[in-house]
Amino acid sequence: MAENRVERRLAAVLAADIAGYSLLMGRDEEGTLSQLKAFRKTLIDPTIAAHRGRIVKTTGDGMLVEFASAVDAARCAVEVQRGVAAQNLDVPQDFRLEFRIGIHVGDIIFDDNDIFGDGVNIAARLEGIAKPGGICISDDAQRQIRGKLDSLFEDMGPQNLKNIVEPMRAWRLSIDERSSVLMALDRPAEGRPLKLPDKPSIAVLPFQNLSSDPEQDYFADGIVEDIITALSHYPALFVIARNSSFTYKGHAVDVKKVGRELGVRYVLEGSVRKARDRVRVTGQLIDATNGAHLWADRFDGSLKDIFDLQDDITVQVVGAIAPKLEDAEIVRALRKPTDSLDSYDYYLRARSHFHKAAKDDIGEALHLFHKAVALDNKFSSAYGMAAWCYARRKLNGWADEGSSETVEAARLVERAVECGKDDAVALASSGIAIGYLLSDFERAVSLMDRAQALNSNLAMAWHLSGWIRCFLGQPDVAVEHLERAVRLSPVDPQRPGMQAAIAAAHFAAGRFDIASSLAKSAMLEQSNNFIAALVAAAANAMTGNLGIATSAMERVHTLDPNFCLSKVKDRLPHRHPELIARWEDALRRAGLPE
Template structure:
């Protein structure tokens, strides 16, 4: 059994002495006595957690349940932000004993299961669940296959529900439980789509689509996704999304329907905030039954690509409404994202970097925060706010390496770090490899496609860049980075000698951000090369108002190390013709 205090860094940050005193008291009055009562052996304490060995998995689970119930009692009169809540993971398997310590996969799996448990909750392995089945009167909710960090194969996991009464006649969907605690990161349940065709044969199609959507969403490490077996307990039932939110402990629900008519099929989907019942996103898809599985793939890709940004934006708005003194790590991260999307403001970018660093201080293992902090340096260099000194390069290298170490399977951390390594550190090969890895891990991430588009431009592969930017724009059509996607597409056309197309894409980018320096640069260069000196001159004039120090000779300070020297020469020549001083 692995136990750990949820959010201990945040609690210590609020009240170090008080938190440590309460931890000692709880260990003395609750944790240690319950371990002894159930014949457990505390192998070691880890400051805010413990590793415990039991001879029986039944003893381990019963002990965990009693500990969590006592902890909940202790927290009744404690404000939510000051509660000490344990997460507990339990696994049964081989261990290695050495000098009174224990090692091996059995220990590692228990620790990883603890990491995916809810605060105040218990997560057990499939092996443990099989051994307690019929021996303890507890409900277990199937969490499905879970990819555990540093564990080679995905494992099935179960959430122990000790807040419900269980009888042999109860179906999982009939269990009446207290509301679950909503996770500290965005959480979503995908409900079975309603088959409105009157044809039971279409159930397989609707169910398969939901399973695919759940699998695809699960690849986003920033999301907490309810497993299929729990979501499908609502099949065939009229549900209230607010009730679903309480029962599954999620903030968002995706629901939808499938209707077949003749040889056509219509699929609808809507994303709902379970707290307010507000619809955050809705879409309709039509297609022919002849290519029904292709249509299923298209719908899955479109839904997942739209949901991830919609959830992220909703979470950012929620974070903005939180009090500024909040020390919640994920809130700091979301506020950082909100600031970093204000690309045109140096002050906003500096504030974003500060927020990401604050999140890292509170949680040194937060991979995405490291990647986003490194990306702040990309934005700064893109806009000419930094020149890429040795100290800046060293810091970006440190942030990117840490993000990769902690987030080997985190597409956002890998993509952001890859672009930072390419653009600021000027390591094209290493950075491009990280971005490609991110796309393999999560082909639905607009962020990874966006970074991948820039990577292809810098590597001298503009045709591939156009494809990647198009994919990013399709997956996230309302993305705050849309101007950057359009500028990247403009640059790709420019490198291919398609100056009219480049000027058109640059104009679209500048519609929304008239002072965006990369947009002004490519607008000036492409119009000049297309033989439109007036438009080129206007773009350069605006560019020099925004950045009076920019010269053709200093352009290399804001451009990445293009693999092909002729690409930089072409860019410099375009700006020279547009009237930028040498």
């Protein structure tokens, strides 16, 4: 009797399904099926065929596809996700089809035109941990793809996959569309690290919270933020911004990889344990170019000593990487904005909410900043950050009509500037509030310039200055300042917002094609970015791409149903009337109502 031999082969397997399919079917069964059929016919099936893939089988909400090459599978996945994201611009948020995709390269069993085995199971499990609209790939697939795809990778670390015995390292594959305009803004692709600055460069990673209470995360984060702030005050150092450092929170990291991604030589990591009125902070400084440990220490004290503990860590780190700094520079860098521990605690809680940026979080941050200044009426950073909260509320359309928020913000700015002549955070946050809310651009520029002189590493100062320069009619200076902010915070979660700001500056300069490209990339990364959608609508209207402009305008309306032409000047307070007129003309063409 002939032996029945199983056919095995090495293949790249792509598994895909629709996120929230049952919910979508419950909302609109016929519409969901119709939309899925349209995606399959016009986008998904042709793209798979173009990349030499074979559809093995389909289910109601997903499919399994085999490729001979991991590169073909990845290129197909990126093209499909970009196409779906672009077509979804025409669809209301609650009715959008979003696919999750997983890719693995491994040994599969081929039988009766179907495929089986761990290679298939792993791809399916990776699809299950992908974000809606995202792509998750195995370490084996990433090794074959890297360097061959114009896309970025984000290391997810080891993942425990259901019914897979050993944890497997996984990666997110970005669908961000790259161009020469965006090359300087993107996170470096694997194997292409950012160039090291010409002075000692450092990133401070989030310290691990070893306290029994997970709610103490804000305290550990606050200690790290203050160490970053102190290091940032040294002009002789290049210090990565808080928002980029904190993208590594909760992940096991490879310090060498962090150094490549952030473009720094040194990395500081550590832990915080807070129990009753005692605190223990540990820190270790690592040379990211070779993994060598340069310094490590443990600091114990009472909570009332927390500022001293932070200073001890900062001084020892500085002494290890830049030992020739002047004593006066060290004293200036270690100056604290408050001596009140209770006020400081409220401030840390407020900043934690501020960084989350949702409407309710900004409201809670405002409440806590006010509590901080109630305990210390000279706390300049808290005054400035509270004023910035009001600017954020206006930008996002959250401020109440006819409210007194502008008057309150102006009061906070005066207190911030009065109490914080040497406080870069207070000056920069006051600058955006006084410029955006009151159109006092000259004073805003003065405050931003002082903040940048005090702390040349403060990414937020360069970011906010970019907006003020744009409103003032200096788009090229705006682009320069915004790109510097991106280099200081290269993997910032708010990077789409920075891209949108750069897009707005290019629109102001009349470079509509560049503005459109940047706005599109920002929208693909962050679909709820109001400014990106607004620039996409205006820039495409100016270049005659009215279909894309109209789709982007529908997104604008979804994000802010009350936005109309009469509010353009208020939300985009440009100094020059002709630029306001350009915005209004472009948005009118895109379909914004009067």
